[in-house]
Amino acid sequence: MTLKVEGDPGYGSVSAGGRFADLDSSESVPLLIPDIQQRQHVWKPLNREELLKCAGGPGWKKFRSRLVLCFWIGWLIMLGTAIAIIIQTPRMESPSLHWWQRDVFYHLQPAHFMDADGDEVSRISRVSEQLPYLKSLGVGAVILEGLFQHDISPTNLTEIDRNLGTLVQFTQFITESRKAGVRVMLDLCELDLFEQKSGNDTDVWSGPSEHIQYSLRYWLEHGVSGFGICDTDAAFSAKTLMEWNVLMQEFNSQDDERILMVRQTDNTLPALNVSSIAVNGSLVELVIKSLIPASHHPLSPTEVAEAMEASLQMPQGDWPSWTVGGGVPWELHRAILVLIMTLPGTPIIKYGDEVSLVQDLDQPYQPLALFHSLSQSRAREEALHFGRFTFLSFNASMSPSSPNSTATPPLAFLRSWGCVHFLVLFNLGSEPHTLDPDWAPSLPEGGVFVTSTGLDRLGPVSLKSIKMQPHEAIVIKLFESDNS
Structure with missing residues (x-):
């Protein structure tokens, strides 16, 4: 702002050399002096050219590189911490299982397959037609019983019963079963595999002859996966087992192992006169054991429950493979099927176990659906393969719905692997249980x-609200609370 002052020419004039001699008669005097330094520090946004010029400077490059x-240093630290946590965390390593520990075995007699159509098809061929059906059930091995006549001579062990089919048909069956992924086992139980010589006062068993060794080798060459004998057979001896084991080792490979199985007829196997090193070998x-003891009459539900409880409380060393064994009431058939498929050990299913002995007119295919469900669960769940077993006992709080009833008490056990638990409950009595x-x-x-067993329980469940129906078995998958 400038103030302009115009004075009178005569006003304020002084002589030369006076005080105001240098001033013009008309001049502009600034009243406000601008702050030049403050004006220089006013912030203004950078335009595109200025921004690109500053970003390319050495300061910005150094900052970005740091x-x-x-x-990357932080990312590597987090990665190393995660790896250390994973390594130090205890893991449940899945054991390597042999095929006979994974597969479901199906025990059948070819003689049961009758020629109903009259087309003269052999019984061996009838069994061969069932291979797709057996594979759909999850069956991995078939145990053939009754293939040889009981009065067969040891020299004719390569000849099967002619009423079942020819040798060519049987070898074709082995080939087709291999293609279908089903192994074949031969049951030699109760066959006279030894030559008997007459002594002075007693009969002398000469032991396995060269003909038996030749016969076993013959079937192994044709693709048979192993043999079965009884613990009461003369063949169940340390010497015979060693000889047979050496023979089968010749045909073993990494993908095709041959085995020897023994059917246990008593509570314990007979002792073998062999060192512990040999016994602990293979x-x-x-070992196949009957879950229900053999009886001349069908057992009652109470007797079945007592037999089951005795088996479940046996010492848990190497669990045998289970089969049903004695007669079971038809109303307990499905519950026993659940038991066989959920116990430790290889399940041995007899012909017809996958279907009920007495069909339900309302749901005729229910037992077969139950077998499918159990087989699929066992195939995909580690806990049902090699999980640890825990028997659960019930106290007096478990009571039937009727106060004065003498119903069969329930049974239960647990299969556990890691944080996953399978609870298996049984009510074999005719009274409901809460x-x-x-x-x-x-x-x-x-x-x-x-x-x-009724295939009518679906979805989530709380253990505090379960009411078991008569003759029912239930399988429940439990999770730990922090992993549910």
């Missing part, structure tokens, strides 16, 4: 139904 370096890979809310406080409270 920022990227800090990012003289017998598979579980007390505090019957198993150490178990996870919730889970999901896997299957049941």
Whole structure:
């Protein structure tokens, strides 16, 4: 702002050399002096050209390189920490299983397959036609019983019963079973495999002859996966088992192992006169034991429950492979099927076990669907393959719906692997049972139904609200609370 002053020419004039001699008669005087330094520090946004010029400077390049370096160092630290946590965390390593530990065995007699159509098809060929059906059930091995006549001579062990088919048909059956992924086992139980010589006062068993060795080698060359004998046979001896084991080792390979199985007829196997090193080897890979003791009459539900409880409480060393054994009431057939498929050991299913002995007119295919459900669960669940077994006992809180009833008490056990538990419950009696809310406080409270004998239980479940129906078996998958 400038103030312009115009004075009178005569006003304020002084002589030369006076005080105002240098001033013009008319001049502009600035009243406000601008702050030049403040004006220079006013912030203004950079335009595109200025921004590109500054970004390419050495300061920005140094800052960006350090920022990227800090990012990668932090990322590597997090990666190393995660790897260390994974390595130090205890893991449940799945054991390597042999094929006879994974597969479901199916025990049948070719003589049961009758020529109903009258087309003169051999029984061996009838069995061959069932291979796709057996594979659909999850069966991995077939045990053929009754293939040889009981009065067969040891020299004719390569000849099968002519009423079942020819040798050519049987070798063709082995070939087709191999293609279908089903192994074939030959049951030699109760066959006279030894030559008998007459002594002075007693009969002398000469032991396995060269003809038996030749016969076993013959079937092994044709693709048979092993043989079965009884613990009461004369062949069940340390010497014979060693000789047979050496023979089968010749045909073993990494993908095709041959085995010897023994059917146990008593509570324990007879002792073998052999060192512990040999016994702990692989003289017998598979031991089959009947879950229900043999009886001349069908057992009652109470007797079946007592037999089951005795088997479940046996010492848990090397679990045998289970088969049903004695007669079971038809109303317990499905519950026993659940038991066989969920116990430790290889399940041995007899011909017809996958279907009910007495068909339900309303649901005729229910037992077959139950077998499918159990087979699929066992195939994909590690806990049902090699999980540890825990027998669960019930106390007095487990009571039937009728106060004065003498119903059969329920049974239960647990299969566990890692954080996953399979709870298997059985009510073999004719009275419903309601579980007390505090019957198993150490178990996870919730889970999901896997299957049941009625195939009518689905979805999530709480252990505090289960009411078991008569003759029912239930399989429940439980999870730990922090992994549910």
